[in-house]
Amino acid sequence: MIGENGGPGGLAVGPDRTDEILALLADEVDPDAAVPTAVDPAIPAQLAINELELSGPVIRLSTGDNGFVGVPVWLWIERDEDLTGPRSATAAVGNAEVTATGRLAAVEWELGPSGERVVCEGPGTPWTGQAGPSPDCGYVYELRSLPERTGGSGRWPIVATIVWQVGWVGISGGAPVSGQQTVRVSADTSVSVGEIQVLVSGGGS
Numbered sequence: 001m002i003g004e005n006g007g008p009g010g011l012a013v014g015p016d017r018t019d020e021i022l023a024l025l026a027d028e029v030d031p032d033a034a035v036p037t038a039v040d041p042a043i044p045a046q047l048a049i050n051e052l053e054l055s056g057p058v059i060r061l062s063t064g065d066n067g068f069v070g071v072p073v074w075l076w077i078e079r080d081e082d083l084t085g086p087r088s089a090t091a092a093v094g095n096a097e098v099t100a101t102g103r104l105a106a107v108e109w110e111l112g113p114s115g116e117r118v119v120c121e122g123p124g125t126p127w128t129g130q131a132g133p134s135p136d137c138g139y140v141y142e143l144r145s146l147p148e149r150t151g152g153s154g155r156w157p158i159v160a161t162i163v164w165q166v167g168w169v170g171i172s173g174g175a176p177v178s179g180q181q182t183v184r185v186s187a188d189t190s191v192s193v194g195e196i197q198v199l200v201s202g203g204g205s
Helices: 015-027 042-052
Strands: 059-061 066-068 072-077 087-093 096-110 117-120 138-140 156-172 175-194
Touching: 042 087, 042 096, 042 156, 042 175, 059 156, 059 175, 072 096, 072 156, 096 175
Parallel strands: 066 175
Antiparallel strands: 059 072, 072 138, 087 096, 096 117, 096 156, 156 175
16 A cells, blocks of 8 residues: 555655654554563473482392392392383473473492492392392492491391482473483392301211
């Protein structure tokens, strides 16, 4: 549409109409419109991590309840999606939404004697009667669990800790966001460690 003065849209574009055009353009923007504010993505990320309900390990030992000095102990934890991942959950707060995914990164083992610690990269290999040490997660006790060494219990305490690596991605205020967090969840048990007694009988003639 051509205006009477040759301008588009029915409006003159001569110098005498400039203020009118600027006023009309200004009317198209609502000064009271709310500008979306980006939510701190750490808030929905933490909610999503809580939703994961990351589990502590179910401990397994090749010794069962009783082990022996010098005999290799196979260490492992039960394997399934709930116990080793990956597990995912999503949470939203305001204009931010984040999906968090947790994966097992390692299992840390504290075996009882002071400073005795093993870090395994995975859940470990289940023992089903194999001879020798575990191929990926094991320990050999060198000390008996005497009462004077174990606070009177006669058992070495064992603590296994799953190290979950949690990564999260999402969007906040229209912009992509991402991050990582490490979560540790533990479980404990104990084992009695004795000594194998070797009987030697002498022969007579």
